[in-house]
Amino acid sequence: NGHDAIRTDCYIKAGNVYQGQQRYTQSIPYYHEALQLAGQNNDTACLYQAALYLGSARYSVSEVDSARYYFEYASGLANGKSHFPDLPILYNSLGIIYFEAANYQQAINYFQLAADRLSPTDESYEESLVSFKINIAGCYSRLGKYSDALQRYRELLPYKQLQASLFQNIGHTYYYLQQYDSSLYYFAKVPYQSSAAYARLLNDKGRIYMQQQLLQRAEQVFDSSINLFKQLPVRGRDKDKATSLLYRSQLAQQQGLFNEAITWCNLALQELHFSFKDNYAESLPANETDVISPITFFHVLAHKASLLEGRYLQTNEVHWLESSL
Numbered sequence: 001n002g003h004d005a006i007r008t009d010c011y012i013k014a015g016n017v018y019q020g021q022q023r024y025t026q027s028i029p030y031y032h033e034a035l036q037l038a039g040q041n042n043d044t045a046c047l048y049q050a051a052l053y054l055g056s057a058r059y060s061v062s063e064v065d066s067a068r069y070y071f072e073y074a075s076g077l078a079n080g081k082s083h084f085p086d087l088p089i090l091y092n093s094l095g096i097i098y099f100e101a102a103n104y105q106q107a108i109n110y111f112q113l114a115a116d117r118l119s120p121t122d123e124s125y126e127e128s129l130v131s132f133k134i135n136i137a138g139c140y141s142r143l144g145k146y147s148d149a150l151q152r153y154r155e156l157l158p159y160k161q162l163q164a165s166l167f168q169n170i171g172h173t174y175y176y177l178q179q180y181d182s183s184l185y186y187f188a189k190v191p192y193q194s195s196a197a198y199a200r201l202l203n204d205k206g207r208i209y210m211q212q213q214l215l216q217r218a219e220q221v222f223d224s225s226i227n228l229f230k231q232l233p234v235r236g237r238d239k240d241k242a243t244s245l246l247y248r249s250q251l252a253q254q255q256g257l258f259n260e261a262i263t264w265c266n267l268a269l270q271e272l273h274f275s276f277k278d279n280y281a282e283s284l285p286a287n288e289t290d291v292i293s294p295i296t297f298f299h300v301l302a303h304k305a306s307l308l309e310g311r312y313l314q315t316n317e318v319h320w321l322e323s324s325l
Helices: 002-020 024-040 044-060 064-078 087-100 104-116 125-142 146-159 163-176 180-187 196-211 215-231 239-254 258-272 294-315 318-324
Strands: none
Touching: 002 024, 002 044, 024 044, 044 064, 044 087, 064 087, 087 104, 087 125, 104 125, 125 146, 125 163, 146 163, 163 180, 163 196, 180 196, 196 215, 196 239, 215 239, 239 258, 239 294, 258 294, 294 318
């Protein structure tokens, strides 16, 4: 009835107020109430909005599986309904989730859907278009198609939108093409920002210095990245911060500092895993599921295995090899 429709709308708007204040946990019960009421009244439009915003709230508190469920549910409701609001946001969100799960082809499909649903009359049309196409190029980079990614990034430069992000991504792609001078050239075009994105740029610079055997410079850059993450507002566990810790561990390994490398590696595991404690060098998480980023977690575990194997080769003590396995 009419009163239920008003109540449902109020629940959604109350949740949106909390989300706008970044109080994501408080927003979630309001979206659930909206879902229940809209379901009882078979109100597809409100079901869609509640599911979309609930997915966003769940994603913001690192509940990625729940976020994907609600985004997929909203996507099913939106099928064939081009008038539904925030469709680009929905499809971009699904693209990001599949990107983080390393399903890059599916991510490309969703990012393209997001770009296709943009309205050229919107004020933010060009910026949103460039953002989604940057994401698509990033997928090609992750698929190892670096030349394709570079071409797509370069095609976006005439828009003059999100240029810092474009320069950073171009530099990142040149890194994988092992064209380090070009990579550093584009990184130098990105102004300093107190942001996770700039910390990721520092990680790329540090890796270049490692490749060039400039280990002291690499150490300074990785430490700057880690310190920058510490200065940022706490967002819970962070896979990008964990990646900085992983690179710092890899550098210590390259410097021949086993104990330091293990310490950094265990800090990376703590950043990724919800219950891991490093009581000793060989400590491992109790399971592989309670993590924020399975792909990053895999890379850290593989690196730790290499550290423990290296320790065995130095000492011939079998327990290190057993721990590595």
